[in-house]
Amino acid sequence: MIDLHVHTTASDGRCTPHQLVERASHAGVRVIAVTDHDTIASIAEVRAAAETRGIDVVAGIEITAVEAGRDIHMLGYFLNPDDADLAAFLAGQRAQRIARLEAVGVRLAELGMPIDIAPLLAQAQQQGGRSVGRPQIARAMIAAGYVADAREAFEQWLATERPAFVPRPGAPPGDVIDIVHAAGGLASLAHPGQTNVDARIAAYADAGLDAIEVYHPDHDRSDVDRYRDVAQRLKLLVTGGSDFHGDPDHGGEPGAVALPMDDWIRLRDAAAHA
Numbered sequence: 001m002i003d004l005h006v007h008t009t010a011s012d013g014r015c016t017p018h019q020l021v022e023r024a025s026h027a028g029v030r031v032i033a034v035t036d037h038d039t040i041a042s043i044a045e046v047r048a049a050a051e052t053r054g055i056d057v058v059a060g061i062e063i064t065a066v067e068a069g070r071d072i073h074m075l076g077y078f079l080n081p082d083d084a085d086l087a088a089f090l091a092g093q094r095a096q097r098i099a100r101l102e103a104v105g106v107r108l109a110e111l112g113m114p115i116d117i118a119p120l121l122a123q124a125q126q127q128g129g130r131s132v133g134r135p136q137i138a139r140a141m142i143a144a145g146y147v148a149d150a151r152e153a154f155e156q157w158l159a160t161e162r163p164a165f166v167p168r169p170g171a172p173p174g175d176v177i178d179i180v181h182a183a184g185g186l187a188s189l190a191h192p193g194q195t196n197v198d199a200r201i202a203a204y205a206d207a208g209l210d211a212i213e214v215y216h217p218d219h220d221r222s223d224v225d226r227y228r229d230v231a232q233r234l235k236l237l238v239t240g241g242s243d244f245h246g247d248p249d250h251g252g253e254p255g256a257v258a259l260p261m262d263d264w265i266r267l268r269d270a271a272a273h274a
């Protein structure tokens with residue numbers, strides 16, 4: 001099984017790289033791409049754990065681009081983890097995440113829901129470049145008893161245009177595609193069915209997009225069929241994965257959504273010739 005979309009504790013996942021590899025191995029995953037938000041901090045640990053289990057690891061990422069005030073998640077695969085420009089760009093993304101976390105903290109306090117963001121800041125300042133995001137804020141809100149679950153935290157407070165939403169600055173998708181390419185990687189548009197950007201996919205393809213994520217837990221059968229057609233029409237490769245976060249209500253188990261072997265082979269061959 002091939003799962004090209006999973007998160008670890010380097011971003012908003014609940015599992016350490018070691019725990020992730022254990023879970024993936026038991027589920028029968030043989031190729032995995034760890035795609036943490038705006039960080040590749042877990043890649044060395046994932047590789048070390050995967051090696052002992054005979055799992056192939058693709059160095060991946062999920063970068064938040066911004067277009068017209070909306071977040072566009074862009075996946076990158078087969079990255080050179082030592083690329084200095086990529087490292088500098090990601091450090092900037094994480095600094096913006098910290099500034100946003102602080103602003104959301106202020107907003108929540110104004111709304112009568114103070115949370116202690118110090119542990120989150122400490123996590124973000126740890127060596128190796130971990131990233132913070134709204135799911136960790138949601139967990140702090142649950143722990144404080146303000147909301148019952150992450151869904152409520154997002155829908156009532158944290159999601160776009162909700163009272164505790166703070167917009168983020170960010171690079172447009174075309175710039176992110178260029179950064180991924182410069183680091184030796186291929187760029188895939190994450191979960192287009194969730195992001196709701198069908199009308200923009202052709203423009204991204206013109207900007208050099210390599211692939212779209214057809215297989216994702218948020219995509220139903222008709223989404224999969226539609227995005228397969230889009231990929232074929234625009235001559236894009238196909239990616240897919242579980243978006244595993246280690247949360248029962250956020251993404252699937254490793255391998256629960258997988259990439260078919262023939263799509264994987266096409267992607268891998270394209271990376272080898274890039």
Ligand code: AMP
Nearest residue numbers: 012037132133134135150151154155250
């Ligand atoms: P951020 O990185 O701060 O932009 O937060 C984005 C993360 O929040 C992504 O991993 C999403 O999957 C997650 N997310 C977005 N909406 C929801 C929701 N309604 N419930 C739980 N998680 C969500």
Ligand code: ZN
Nearest residue numbers: 007012037245
């Ligand atoms: Zn996430």
Ligand code: FE
Nearest residue numbers: 062073190191
């Ligand atoms: Fe995403």
Ligand code: FE
Nearest residue numbers: 005007062243
């Ligand atoms: Fe994700």
